[in-house]
Amino acid sequence: MRLLVACDDSGSIKEVVCNRKTDTSVQTAPQPFHIGVHLSEGLDSRVEKMEQIFDNRLLIARANGVVQLVEISLVPRPSDGQSSELEPKFDVMDLKVVSSVQGLLDDVPLQDLHKKSKKRSTPRDGFVAMQLIPGCSNRVFCATKSGRIHILSLKNSTLNIYKSHSVKAPLEFAQIYDNKAIKPQKKASTTFAFGGEENLVKLAKLSADFKKLENFWEAKNVSNDRLDLKVPIWPMRLKFLNTPSGDNSDTDDYHFLAINRLGHLREYRTSTGRKPKSSYALLSKNEAATGLQVFNADLTPLGNVKADTVDDLKIVITDSKRNVFAFDSFPRAIGKYGAGDITGAATFVNVVNNKLLLQCGLDRYVRAFDVESRSVLCKIYVGAKASSVLLIDDKEIDVPQPESSNKKRKATEKNSEAEALENEELWSTLEGSAKKVKTG
Amino acid sequence: MARDEISIRNKMKRQALFADLKDQKNKDRHSMRRTRAKEERENPELKEKRLQENVTNTIDSLRVYDETISQPTDGDENDFARFFNRGTEPPKILLTTNVNAKKKAYEFANVLIEILPNVTFVKRKFGYKLKEMAEFCNNRNYTDLVIINEDKKKVTGLTFIHLPEGPTFYFKVSSYVEVQKIVGHGRPTSHIPELILNNFNTRLGKTVGKLFQSIFPRNPDFEGRQVITLHNQRDYIFFRRHRYVFRNEEKVGLQELGPQFTLKLQRLQHGIKEETEWEHSAAMDKEKKKFYL
Numbered sequence: 003m004r005l006l007v008a009c010d011d012s013g014s015i016k017e018v019v020c021n022r023k024t025d026t027s028v029q030t031a032p033q034p035f036h037i038g039v040h041l042s043e044g045l046d047s048r049v050e051k052m053e054q055i056f057d058n059r060l061l062i063a064r065a066n067g068v069v070q071l072v073e074i075s076l077v078p079r080p081s082d083g084q085s086s087e088l089e090p091k092f093d094v095m096d097l098k099v100v101s102s103v104q105g106l107l108d109d110v111p112l113q114d115l116h117k118k119s120k121k122r123s124t125p126r127d128g129f130v131a132m133q134l135i136p137g138c139s140n141r142v143f144c145a146t147k148s149g150r151i152h153i154l155s156l157k158n159s160t161l162n163i164y165k166s167h168s169v170k171a172p173l174e175f176a177q178i179y180d181n182k183a184i185k186p187q188k189k190a191s192t193t194f195a196f197g198g199e200e201n202l203v204k205l206a207k208l209s210a211d212f213k214k215l216e217n218f219w220e221a222k223n224v225s226n227d228r229l230d231l232k233v234p235i236w237p238m239r240l241k242f243l244n245t246p247s248g249d250n251s252d253t254d255d256y257h258f259l260a261i262n263r264l265g266h267l268r269e270y271r272t273s274t275g276r277k278p279k280s281s282y283a284l285l286s287k288n289e290a291a292t293g294l295q296v297f298n299a300d301l302t303p304l305g306n307v308k309a310d311t312v313d314d315l316k317i318v319i320t321d322s323k324r325n326v327f328a329f330d331s332f333p334r335a336i337g338k339y340g341a342g343d344i345t346g347a348a349t350f351v352n353v354v355n356n357k358l359l360l361q362c363g364l365d366r367y368v369r370a371f372d373v374e375s376r377s378v379l380c381k382i383y384v385g386a387k388a389s390s391v392l393l394i395d396d397k398e399i400d401v402p403q404p405e406s407s408n409k410k411r412k413a414t415e416k417n418s419e420a421e422a423l424e425n426e427e428l429w430s431t432l433e434g435s436a437k438k439v440k441t442g
Numbered sequence: 443m444a445r446d447e448i449s450i451r452n453k454m455k456r457q458a459l460f461a462d463l464k465d466q467k468n469k470d471r472h473s474m475r476r477t478r479a480k481e482e483r484e485n486p487e488l489k490e491k492r493l494q495e496n497v498t499n500t501i502d503s504l505r506v507y508d509e510t511i512s513q514p515t516d517g518d519e520n521d522f523a524r525f526f527n528r529g530t531e532p533p534k535i536l537l538t539t540n541v542n543a544k545k546k547a548y549e550f551a552n553v554l555i556e557i558l559p560n561v562t563f564v565k566r567k568f569g570y571k572l573k574e575m576a577e578f579c580n581n582r583n584y585t586d587l588v589i590i591n592e593d594k595k596k597v598t599g600l601t602f603i604h605l606p607e608g609p610t611f612y613f614k615v616s617s618y619v620e621v622q623k624i625v626g627h628g629r630p631t632s633h634i635p636e637l638i639l640n641n642f643n644t645r646l647g648k649t650v651g652k653l654f655q656s657i658f659p660r661n662p663d664f665e666g667r668q669v670i671t672l673h674n675q676r677d678y679i680f681f682r683r684h685r686y687v688f689r690n691e692e693k694v695g696l697q698e699l700g701p702q703f704t705l706k707l708q709r710l711q712h713g714i715k716e717e718t719e720w721e722h723s724a725a726m727d728k729e730k731k732k733f734y735l
Contacts, residue, residue, distance in 0.1 A: 011516040029507045122573040123607055123713035124580070292717075322717045342725055347717035364712060364719040366510075366645060383509050385516035385645070387719075 004095075004394040005360070007368050008049035008062070009386035014042035015049060015062070016384050017095045018368065021398050024380040034382050035090055035399060036079065040097040041072070051132040052390045055156075060097070060392075061142060063129040067107035069144060069154060071100045071161050074394075090401045095394075101161045103154060111148040111171050119172070119199055120234075131176040133304055135192055141212065145176030145196065153212045167215040169206060174198040177240045179256065180304045195258060197221075197237035203260055203270065218254065222276035224268075236263035239294035242306040245271075259312060261319060265291040267333060269312050280312075282333045284319060293320035297328070297353045297373045305352075318359065320348040326361055328376065339371050340378060346387075354393050362388035501676065506732040510645035532659050535561040536579050539590045541568055547592035553621070553701050554588070557670070557683070559634055559659055561588075576714050580606045586657060591615075600705065602653055608713040611653055613679070613705040621700035628685050628697040633666020634659050635683070641674040646720055647735035650679075650707060668699065677735050679705040707735065 005018040017038040025031035043064065051063040060072040076093035107127035116125045131145040135153075141164065142154040149171030155164040179193040191210055197203040205219040224233050240260040255273040262268070265285025268278035285291055298316040300308040309315060312331055318339070319327045326339040326348050339359060346365030353359050358379070359371040364387050370379045450456045482489040497503075535558050539547040543566060555561055562584075579587050584605055591599035597618060602611040621627055637658045642651035654672055667687070673680045681703050687695040710720040726732070 009516060026509045027507070120573075121713075122576055122715060324718055324721065342723075345721070346719045347712070349717075364717060383513070385510075385513055 003370070003380065003396055003398070005368060005370075005382075006052065006060075006095075006392040006394060007362060007384050007388050008052050008390040009384055009388055010048040011045060011386035012039070012042045013044045013046070013048040013064070014386075015040045015052070015097060016386075017097075018382050018384070019092055019094070019399065020380055020382060021401070022370075022379045024382060025378070026383040027381060035092065036094055037382075037384070038094055040095070041070075041099065048389065050129045050389055052392050053132055053134065054392055054394070055134045055139075055142075061132060061134075063106075063132045063144065065107075065126070065128055066104075067127070068102050068104045069106060069129075069132065069142070069161060070102040071156065071159060073098045073100045073159075088402055088404060090399045092399050100159045103161045103163055106144060106150065106152050106163075107146055108148050108150060115172050115199075121199070125172075130173050131178075133178050136178065136180040136304065137190065138192075143176075143178060143192070143194070145173055145194075147172050147174075147198070149173055151176070151208075151215065153208070165212050167208075169196055169215070169217070170201050170204070172198040172201060174236070174238050175240055177242065177306070178304050179242050179306065180302045181242050181244050181306050181308065193256070195240050195242070195256075197240070197260070199236045199263075200234075201237075202235050203237050203240060203258075205256060205272070219256070219272050220276065221270060221278070224277060224281055233266075234262075234264065237261070238263050238291055241294060241296060242302075243312065244308055244310050245273075246310045257310075259294070259296075259307070259315075259317075261291050261294040263290050263292075265289060265319070265321070267294075267317070267319075267329075284327070284329055284333055284335075285321060289325075290322040291319050292322050293348065293351050294318070295351050295353050295359075297356065297359065300356070301353065318351055318353070320351055320361075322347050324348070324363075324365070326351060326359075337376055339376050340369060343378070343381075344369070349387070349389050350391055352391065355396075358393065358396070360391045360393060362391050501731055504731050506729065508644050508733070511643045513645075515645070515648060531585070532560055533585045533657055534583060535559070535586045535588055535657065536584045537561050537563045537588045537590070538566045538575070540592055541566055543590070543592045544595050546595050546597055547590050550590055550592075550597045550618070554590070556630060558588070558657065572715060576603065576605060599708070602657070603714055604653065604656065608711065608716070609649070609719065610709075610711040610713070610715045611650065611707065612709040612711075614708050615703055615705060617702065617704040619700065619702040624698050624700040624702065626697065627700045630668060630683065630685075630699045631666050633663035633668055634661065635666065635668040635670045636662040636664070638669060638671040638673075640671065642735060644733075644735060646707075646710070647674060649710065650674075650735060674735050677706060677733050679707070679735070681705065 003020055007016045007018060009016050017040060018034050019036040020034035021032055023032055024034055026033060047064045047066045049062050050065050053061045055061055058074045060074055061069065062072060063069050075096045077096045079092060079094045109127045112125035112127055127146055127148045129144060129146055131143065133143050135141040135143050140156045142156055144152040144154060149169045151167040151169055152163055153165045155162045173196050176194055176196040192208040193205060195203055195205050202223060203221040204217050206215055206217045208215055223235055227233055237260050240258055243257040243259060245255045245257045257271050260268050260270065266281050266283050268281045270278050295318040296307045296315050297318055302308060315331050317329050319329060324344050324346055326344065328336040328339065330336055339361065344365060346363050348361050348363040351359060351361050353373060357373055359373050361371065362368045366383060366385060366387055367381055368384055368388055368391055369381045371377065372379055450459065537551055537554055539551060551563055555563055575587065587603040587605060589601040590597060591601065597615050600613045600615055635658065637654065639651045639654060642648055667685050669684050669686065671682045683699040685697045685699055687697060689695050708722045709718065711717065712719050
C-alpha cells in the first residue's frame with residue numbers, strides 16, 4: 003500500500019509505504035517500510051488539497067495560494083547496505099514540481115464576514131476544492147473560502163489562470179456535478195454546488211468556454227424551529243446523486259445530499275422545490291459535523307454517488323471532536339470507526355473503491371479502515387497534522403522470509419507428537435493433584 | 443509453609459511461634475545486608491553490578507510504548523514558533539475569570555498575578571463572548587489569554603488561549619495549597635523566574651511544554667534565584683516555585699515560595715476553541731500504564 007499524506011507542520015507531502023496490519027503504536031506489529039518527505043515548504047505553505055489527475059501527475063493546492071503541478075516518478079529505493087536480501091524490494095517516489103500558479107487566495111473578503119461569523123479565530127483564505135473538470139482534461143477547477151472560483155488551464159505541463167469568477171462567500175465546499183456522462187466532443191456547461199456559513203446551498207453553471215458563471219438555483223432554509231427561531235445556515239459538504247429520470251434528460255433537475263454544521267442531513271431535489279425533501283438530525287447538540295462520505299454505493303471520480311435514492315445509502319460523518327460515525331439511511335447510527343483510538347478531529351475521510359476508508363486528522367495519525375467491518379487495517383504515525391491522503395496503490399509488498407524460520411517451523415511440526423504426549427502426561431498429573439487436594 | 447506442619451492448637455502459642463519465625467527472618471535479612479554492605483565497601487563494583495541488575499519496576503518505567511517519544515518534531519523551529527513567541531517580543535498576558543466568579547477565583551487570580559509575568563487582570567463582565575475577548579486582546583497585542591474557571595466556590599480549571607490563532611489548552615486544577623500553608627515558605631520577588639520543564643516527552647507533551655515556555659520570558663533574572671518547576675508525572679503536571687540559596691561553596695539549599703497546585707490536561711483545541719486536537723476521556727484512565735504527555 004502506498005499513500006501520500008499532506009502534512010501541515012512541515013508543509014510537506016509524506017510518502018508512506020506499508021502493508022496491511024501496520025501499526026506504529028505497537029512495537030511488535032509490522033512497521034511501515036518507508037516514510038519519505040517531499041516538497042517541504044513550511045507551515046505557511048502547507049498542502050490543503052491534493053488530487054491525482056493522471057497516473058504520474060499530481061495537483062497540490064497550498065495555503066499560501068499556490069497551486070502546483072507535480073510529476074511523480076518511481077526510483078529505486080536507496081539501500082543502506084545492510085542485509086539487503088532480507089529487505090523488501092520496492093521503489094520509492096520522487097516528486098518534482100513542474101509548474102505552478104500563485105496569488106489565488108484573498109483574505110480581504112473574509113475580514114468583513116468574520117464579524118458575523120461564529121468562528122472565533124482570525125479567518126484565513128484557503129482552498130475548499132480542486133478538481134479536474136470532467137470531460138475536459140486541460141482545465142482545473144479551484145474554489146476558495148473567499149468565494150473565488152478559478153479555472154486553471156493545463157497545457158503542455160504548464161499551469162495558468164484561465165479565468166476567475168466570484169461567488170457569494172464564505173465557502174465551505176464546492177462540488178462539481180459529474181453524474182451524467184459527458185461526451186468529450188460535446189461542449190457542455192459545468193454545474194457545481196457551493197455553500198458555507200450563512201450561505202445557503204447554491205447551484206451555478208459555468209459556460210462551455212468557462213467565461214460565464216451563472217447562479218441558477220438557491221436552496222431555501224427549513225422552517226423555524228419550535229421556538230420560532232431561525233435554524234442556522236451552514237452547509238458543510240454535499241454529494242450529488244443520480245436523478246431518477248435517467249441520464250439522458252437534458253432538464254436541469256439535480257438531486258443531492260447535504261450535511262450542515264449542526265449535523266442535519268438533508269436531501270434536496272431541485273425539481274420538487276427549494277426546501278429539502280427531508281432533514282434528519284444525526285448528531286447531538288454541540289457537535290459540529292465537518293465531513294460526509296457515502297460508502298456502500300458506486301462513486302463517480304469526483305466523489306458523487308451513482309444511486310437514484312438515498313434509501314439504501316450508508317454514510318460516514320466526521321465531527322469536530324474526534325468521531326467518525328457510520329449511519330444508514332433511516333438514519334440510524336451503525337457504529338464508529340476507530341472507536342476510542344482516534345484522539346483528534348478527523349480533517350479528512352475518503353472512501354476508496356468501496357473497500358477502504360482513509361482517515362487522517364489532528365492526532366497526527368493516518369489510518370485505513372475496512373469500510374464494512376470498520377476494523378483498522380493500518381495505522382501510521384506521520385508526525386504532523388495531516389489534511390489530505392491519497393491512495394496511490396493498494397498492492398501488498400512481499401517481505402522475504404529468512405530461511406532459518408522455515409526450518410524451525412518444520413522442526414516444530416515433527417515434534418508435535420512428542421509434545422502431545424507431554425501434554426497428556428502433564429494433564430494426568432494435574433488431575434491427580436487436584437483430586438488429592440479435594441480429599442485432603 | 444505447608445499446611446500440615448502447623449499443628450499447634452493454641453492461638454497464642456501459634457502467634458508467638460510465628461513472631462519468632464518472623465524475627466529470625468528479619469535478623470537473617472539484616473545480617474545478610476550487613477555482610478553485603480561490607481563486601482560492597484571493599485569491592486564497589488559489586489554494588490554497581492547489583493544496582494544494574496535489580497532495577498525496580500515502576501508504573502512510569504512500565505509505560506505503554508509511545509512512538510511519538512522517539513521521533514523528532516516535524517517541521518522546523520520557525521514553523522513551531524509561529525504558534526508561540528519567537529523570543530523577540532515578551533509575553534503579554536490578560537487574566538480573567540469565568541462569568542459570575544466567586545471570591546476563590548479572585549484569590550487565585552491574585553496568586554497568578556504574582557506568578558505570571560507582564561499580566562493584566564480584567565474583571566469578567568457579563569455579555570462578552572470569547573470571540574470578542576480574543577479580538578480585544580489581539581487589538582492590544584496580548585499574546586495569551588488566561589481564564590480561571592471557578593465552580594461551586596472552588597477553582598476547577600484554567601484555560602490558556604494563545605493569541606492570535608490558538609491553540610487552546612484547558613487544564614483541570616487540583617490539590618491547591620496556599621502559600622501561607624507551606625511551612626517555611628519565602629516571599630517571592632518580581633524577578634523573572636527560571637523555568638524547569640520535566641518529563642514532557644511525547645508530541646502532545648512537547649506542545650504543552652511549549653505553552654509554558656511561551657508564557658515565561660526566555661531571559662530569566664538569575665539574581666532572583668527563583669525557579670518555577672512544572673513536573674509531569676503520569677500526565678499530572680505539578681506546579682512548584684522555589685528559591686535556591688547558596689549556603690556555602692558546596693551546599694545549595696531550596697526554599698519553597700509557593701503556591702502548589704496540580705494541573706491535568708483535559709483538552710487541546712485547534713484555533714480559539716475550535717476543532718479538538720486531543721481530549722481526555724474517562725476511558726483513557728482505564729489503562730493505567732498509558733500516558734499521553
